[in-house]
Amino acid sequence: MAVGPRVLEAAGLPGPGRQSRLREWWEQEHIFGYGLIVPAIVLLVALVAFPFGMAIYFSLSDYWVGSPGAFVGVTNYRAILSSETFRQTVQNSFVFTGVALTLKIVLGVWLAMLLSRSLPFKRIIRGIVLLPFVIPTALSTLAWLWMFDSLYSVVNWTAIRVHLISAPGPNWLGQSEYAMVAVIAVNVWRGLPFFAITVLAGLMAVPKEFHEAAEVDGASSWGRFWHVTLPLIKPVLGVVILFSTIFTFGDFNIVQVLTRGGPINTTHLFATLAYQVGLQGGNLGQGAAISLFIFPLLALVVFFQLRYVRKE
Numbered sequence: 001m002a003v004g005p006r007v008l009e010a011a012g013l014p015g016p017g018r019q020s021r022l023r024e025w026w027e028q029e030h031i032f033g034y035g036l037i038v039p040a041i042v043l044l045v046a047l048v049a050f051p052f053g054m055a056i057y058f059s060l061s062d063y064w065v066g067s068p069g070a071f072v073g074v075t076n077y078r079a080i081l082s083s084e085t086f087r088q089t090v091q092n093s094f095v096f097t098g099v100a101l102t103l104k105i106v107l108g109v110w111l112a113m114l115l116s117r118s119l120p121f122k123r124i125i126r127g128i129v130l131l132p133f134v135i136p137t138a139l140s141t142l143a144w145l146w147m148f149d150s151l152y153s154v155v156n157w158t159a160i161r162v163h164l165i166s167a168p169g170p171n172w173l174g175q176s177e178y179a180m181v182a183v184i185a186v187n188v189w190r191g192l193p194f195f196a197i198t199v200l201a202g203l204m205a206v207p208k209e210f211h212e213a214a215e216v217d218g219a220s221s222w223g224r225f226w227h228v229t230l231p232l233i234k235p236v237l238g239v240v241i242l243f244s245t246i247f248t249f250g251d252f253n254i255v256q257v258l259t260r261g262g263p264i265n266t267t268h269l270f271a272t273l274a275y276q277v278g279l280q281g282g283n284l285g286q287g288a289a290i291s292l293f294i295f296p297l298l299a300l301v302v303f304f305q306l307r308y309v310r311k312e
Helices: 005-010 018-026 029-059 075-081 084-115 122-134 137-147 154-161 176-204 208-216 221-249 253-258 270-280 284-311
Strands: none
Touching: 018 029, 029 284, 075 084, 075 284, 084 122, 084 176, 084 221, 084 270, 084 284, 122 176, 137 154, 137 176, 137 253, 176 221, 176 253, 208 221, 221 284, 253 270, 270 284
């Protein structure tokens, strides 16, 4: 039994040392609890709150690289809203996110269902599926840049050999119609493993007895999926869609490496346009305003999706 310092003093015995008193103070529940969360709070303030506050400050001033600037209110926001390039970027972002997310949902669930079966070398196959997500984005996108090259395109060479297109094939990164297709394809290729593996984890938690009962009742494979599997994995599906939406909407590396927003701004996203205006162009005020424009949009998406997940 632990003896307090006051009991020792009443008995005429020497009290505990400074180290013991410090340890007794630290082991108090409220002190120890706050001590555990302080490092996380410091990291959030240093890496999230402070940069976010600086971005708000920059967006409300005519801040340029090397020039502190003065407070100008919402002038930067008015300037970007009147810019045709920015309006094109908003449209690009919604098209890019909507198409890529739809493909990842459909292909991700299909791939997860396939990986949940008893396949030979199942563990090796699952490891191979994860490779696009594990490889650094910049390195894998550089490989796609070579594959989409206008002169030495592996994609065109393969499609011509299997008679899908006629020679010489499209200039994937130099034509507006094909450039968006190219960046969406790379984004889906990279994000599909995350989607599939997460959904696979949800599928593993579905009791087999439910499928067996549905099969005894005469349900087809599609009926078992639609009425048994899908309702049970909806919470997992909602969470992975939420994270995939955030990752896709704020994508930067793929577009920056492949097209840098071109041709003629047809593949610019919020992140790439903010980088071009704020860092390459030096107008930090408008760059910050562009980057902050995505915040209320993502906040609405997160709010409604979390509400749906909580309801489920």
